[in-house]
Amino acid sequence: VNDPRDIVALKRDGLAIPEAELREFVLAYAKREVRDEVAAAFLMAAYIRGLDASETLAMTKAMVDSGRTVALGGISRPKVDKHSTGGVADSVTLVFAPLAASLGLAVAKLSGRGLGHTGGTLDKLEAIPGLRTDLTSEEVEAQVERVGCAVAAQSPDLVPADGAMYALRDATATVSSVPLIAASVMSKKLAMETDLILLDVKAGSGAFMKTPEQARTLAAACMELARGWGRRARAAVTDMSQPLGEAVGNALDVAEAVELLGGGRRGRLRELTVLFAAEAMASLEGIDRAEGSKRAERAIDDGSALEAFARMVEAQGGDPSVTGDPWKVLPKAPVVLPIEAGESGFVTAMEAEEIGRASVDLGAGRLRKGDPVDPAAGIVFEPKIGDEIETGQKLGEVHGRDEDAARAAAWRVIAAVTLSDRPVDPPPLVHGWLGTDEER
């Protein structure tokens, strides 16, 4: 075995690490044979000096090989995995899984929990009483084959190197590195043998990547990894300069998803989910995107998407009547306060991350891994950039445990919104697409 310090020294000096040596380093770290402080020095050197495409691929391969992989061989439909890099009011996955299932595709989604200002799909689903996400991989596979979709917690033996390394990056200020993020995101996607990986790379004030350019760089690094692996993937760089939907919480998001899946809600969340469904149909079945969008719209409007959601909820032990009247089933917050506009004007910008953090502080999210979340807490905020609002207009609601916390959250939401006398255009929903097919 090589001295791991030699690997660290190469990166420290801005040199490339040979593939085999980087692989050995990562696998040794996963087995705890390389100490945290040595890996921390490596991560900082990699953060500052960067990792080239072949280093990033070698690192990602080693991360996948640190654990088991999931073959999903028992699923007969075309398999699509969809992942978001994280945003505010970003329930695309919650809506996409049943929508795609209703269109004949298979979605086996292994998900992490929410951390920081972004919500987690598991936390949202678990707001439905009785619903389990601790499925075995056999249960996931059987459920997907039967109902078309499943959303379950990622098991700890899938890419264990990523869990250890992410915690170390969090502790050592080395999170926000494109190659390290790409390796972390893609290792979990590549460990599942699906036919298509769809990535939603968020850009803007509510995302990790603050500009579309940064998000595009990350998306390109992820596509490069998929290409190096011989896997089909598509990535959209999408707007996160404002919350995508209206609900920022858990039960609130489920209620929003139910309404949307039943055809009762328009807007950017529906639009983006339909785009992803059309992209999946185009990639997997060669269906023209316009035709795919039409079919997705139809699946929403004729109730088949909502029915797929009900089947998934029931299969995972939840009460499927949540798709009838959600608030008969979902937990409600004791305090609901309206958010009212203090001034009038055109919405020109939002600090979406601040709105996410306000919701976390209400109890809807967690600051530390393992913290419990309050399923009932959260924020509903309706305005979008470009909207004109009037003084006193109701803009949404805060759902909280007590008045003081709810009032503080309402203030934070109002303060996170910038108004102007002049109208502005809404930002584009999708900044662009990248893929393994056409790009090099």
Place this chain on the structure above:
Amino acid sequence: VNDPRDIVALKRDGLAIPEAELREFVLAYAKREVRDEVAAAFLMAAYIRGLDASETLAMTKAMVDSGRTVALGGISRPKVDKHSTGGVADSVTLVFAPLAASLGLAVAKLSGRGLGHTGGTLDKLEAIPGLRTDLTSEEVEAQVERVGCAVAAQSPDLVPADGAMYALRDATATVSSVPLIAASVMSKKLAMETDLILLDVKAGSGAFMKTPEQARTLAAACMELARGWGRRARAAVTDMSQPLGEAVGNALDVAEAVELLGGGRRGRLRELTVLFAAEAMASLEGIDRAEGSKRAERAIDDGSALEAFARMVEAQGGDPSVTGDPWKVLPKAPVVLPIEAGESGFVTAMEAEEIGRASVDLGAGRLRKGDPVDPAAGIVFEPKIGDEIETGQKLGEVHGRDEDAARAAAWRVIAAVTLSDRPVDPPPLVHGWLGTDEER
């Protein structure tokens, strides 16, 4: 208390860390309140991005304040501390301490042990049977007041942050950074309240700094720290492109020192020691350097330097008759092999570090902290760059435990020497001096 990651992130992004925050980080690390992996990330960021003069000073101050300081108030003579950054056949400290004592100065030298290819003064002195280096600071002070010099092991409560941080740097490939080395070297000097700090910064194949320019940069960083502290210091950048003296071991070095201190040996080791003694007299007593050199030469030639050495050895429990016939007292190796020239020519270069490592592998040094050393083992090598040697000429001796090891060491020494048909000039002994007085 701040989140230590914020400090790490500043340096990661190439920004300066405010003095108070860097101080808090270092003190918290010394108390183990900042974890090793976080400090490792900081060290790597500092290695790559650098630390400016005020950051280096703040870090050094915090390192000193992590432990106790030594006032040496009971010593009435002018107090000088002398430190070498480490080289091969570098016994200047061993010779300088009694020489300076014989000239009326006080030398209280707290020293570390040898590590890697460079020897340690403690290990050398301990080759003298009975000699103790584990003196308390009270014992050191009393001995220096009485006999003028003492060489003792650094106690663990002196600059504890440095011990922890040096081990971490060694583990994380972050040793060779000028500001980190300067902080480490100078924190230990500044923790002792002496009147003058003399630094011997080695440059060349047997030193950490391979070029005089690199060594000068390190020397300047150290002088900047002394200046920031308000302490008088002088640094020489000296030649380490070849072993300084002839002995590379422990007992062998003591025998060489005894011969030199008694006036029986000329050469670069004597020249450099005399220069440091003259520098100390110039700085502390305003004595002209030429006159100081004359006095130092006289102290060697009239036996007073050797007498000071005998008094120091006796005060520390060793047998002072080592100054009469060293080899009646010092341990001898079972095998002594001559080193013979295989070719003729002019010596043009030496891999001095390789000669040091050959001696370490004979048992004279240690690869890991805490390893024992063989006091009898080592190498004597006489030629210097510029010398002409003949095929078959005896160039020195290997002292070892067995024939095979000794033969291998002899080969390594021969292979470390480059010969040429054309004569070359010897390298300068001193590349230059820097000081807190004249420079800014």
